Amino acid sequence: MKDIAKKSNTMYLLDKYQLQAAKKFGQNFLIDLNTIKKIVETTPVDKQTCVIEIGPGIGALTEQLSYKAKKVLCFEIDTRLKEVLAESLAECDNVEIRFQDFLTVPLKEIVEELKKEYEKVCIVANLPYYITSDILEYIIQSQADLYSVHAMVQKEVALKLTDKDYHSPLTYMIESIGTINLDMNVSKNVFSPAPHVDSAIISIDKDKEYPTKLSTILKYAFTQKRKTIYNNLKGLFHEETKDILMKCQIDEKQRPEQLSINDYINLTQYI
Numbered sequence: 001m002k003d004i005a006k007k008s009n010t011m012y013l014l015d016k017y018q019l020q021a022a023k024k025f026g027q028n029f030l031i032d033l034n035t036i037k038k039i040v041e042t043t044p045v046d047k048q049t050c051v052i053e054i055g056p057g058i059g060a061l062t063e064q065l066s067y068k069a070k071k072v073l074c075f076e077i078d079t080r081l082k083e084v085l086a087e088s089l090a091e092c093d094n095v096e097i098r099f100q101d102f103l104t105v106p107l108k109e110i111v112e113e114l115k116k117e118y119e120k121v122c123i124v125a126n127l128p129y130y131i132t133s134d135i136l137e138y139i140i141q142s143q144a145d146l147y148s149v150h151a152m153v154q155k156e157v158a159l160k161l162t163d164k165d166y167h168s169p170l171t172y173m174i175e176s177i178g179t180i181n182l183d184m185n186v187s188k189n190v191f192s193p194a195p196h197v198d199s200a201i202i203s204i205d206k207d208k209e210y211p212t213k214l215s216t217i218l219k220y221a222f223t224q225k226r227k228t229i230y231n232n233l234k235g236l237f238h239e240e241t242k243d244i245l246m247k248c249q250i251d252e253k254q255r256p257e258q259l260s261i262n263d264y265i266n267l268t269q270y271i
Contacts, residue, residue: 001013001087001088001090001091002091003033003063004058004059004060004063004088005030005031005032005033005035005036005060005061005063005064006031006033007031007032007192010029010031010058010060010192011192013058013084013087013088014029014058016084017080017083017084019058019080019081019084028126028191028192028193028194028195029057029058029060029191029192030057030060030061030126030190030191031060031190031191031192032190035186035187035190036060036061036064037064038184039061039064039124039150039152039184039186039201040061040064040065040068042150042183042184042201042203043068043122043124043148043150043203044120044122044147044148045065045068045069045122045124046068046069046120047068047069047070048070048118048119048120049068049069049070049118049119049120049121049122049147050069050070050071050072050073050114050117050118050120050121050122051065051069051071051072051073051121051122051123051124052073052074052075052110052111052114052121052122052123052124053065053072053073053074053075053123053124053125054074054075054102054123054124054125054126054127054135055074055075055076055077055102055125055126055127055128056074056076056081056085056097057076057081057126058081058084058085058088059084059085059088059089059092059095061124061126062074062089062092062095063088063089063092065124066089066092066094066095069094070094070118071094071095071096071114071118072092072094072095072096073096073098073110073114074095074096074097074098075098075100075101075102075105076097076098076099076100077099077100077101077102078099079099082099085097102135102138103131103134103135103138107138107139107142107144108142108143108144108145110144111144111145111146112144112145115145120147121144121145121146121147122146122147122148122149122150123139123146123148123149123150123151124150124151125149125150125151125152126151126152127151127152127153129153129154129157129195132151132153132154132157133170135151136149136151136170136173136174136204137169137170137173140173140174140176140177140210141173141210141212141215143209143210143212146206147206148203148204148205148206149203149204149206150183150201150202150203150204151201151202151203151204152186152199152200152201153199153200153202154197154198154199154200155185155186155197155198155199155200156197158182158199158200158201158202159182159200161174161180161202162180162181162182162202167256167257167258168222168257169218169219169221169222172214172218172261172264173210173214173215173218174204175261176208176210176211176214176261176264176265177204177206177207177208177209177210178204178205178206178207178208179204179205179207180202180203180204180205181202181203181205182200182201182202183200183201183202183203184200184201185198185199185200185201186198186199186200186201187199211265211268213268213271214264214265214268216236216268216271217233217236217264217267217268217271218264220232220233220235220236221233221256221259221264222256223235225255225256225257226255227255228252228253228254228255229245229250229251229252229254229255229256229258229259230242230245230252230253232256233245233267236271237270240270244267244270247270248263248266248267248270250263250266250267
């Protein structure tokens with residue numbers, strides 16, 4: 001089917017297969033072709049690229065990515081979509097769909113295999129709001145050799161993640177591997193059903209490998225945001241906490257969000 005994202009085509013497919021957006025998967029179907037084309041244009045995807053798409057839905061974004069990429073590998077958790085995707089993407093011979101929960105895939109190994117054949121591997125995803133952080137953290141912690149990550153998220157989340165004055169475990173994780181940008185806003189009116197809030201496309205350009213021990217440090221550091229870094233890290237370093245903070249030249253009275261990413265990376269050597 002050509003131009004799946006046209007509202008008439010989307011409604012035809014949903015009606016034919018008696019499908020409704022599944023709330024438990026946070027589904028909202030994009031029904032504006034121009035918006036989808038603009039999203040694809042914000043990515044560096046080309047004929048040397050394999051795209052990993054998370055949650056293709058009925059294939060609206062997948063179709064447009066397939067025109068630009070060499071290959072599109074999709075992971076879809078909703079097995080109800082097998083038949084509709086078989087029809088909607090029948091003409092896209094460079095698309096592979098695996099019906100699997102993305103949070104269970106061995107991402108690093110998959111990307112290593114793909115890199116043998118494709119110059120770049122990018123992730124593109126329209127992420128369910130309720131699981132945005134979990135998926136981004138999973139991608140980062142996998143240490144997969146990705147070129148970049150492009151995700152549609154709730155606009156409020158995008159604004160926080162790209163605000164240099166806002167700090168959370170996820171922003172530190174992102175900063176440890178590269179840079180994040182807000183590429184475009186997406187109106188809630190281009191979805192069916194329409195969500196209550198607008199969305200935005202963020203991109204993460206990856207240029208460093210994730211330091212695995214950082215996750216442990218951040219977990220303890222942000223146990224209680226209102227407490228000092230000393231009090232939170234006592235659960236990890238015990239009686240050595242004060243000495244370790246001194247060695248890293250970190251003021252023990254600072255709050256966890258006051259530290260720099262380099263401070264946290266320095267702390268990892270003491271685990």
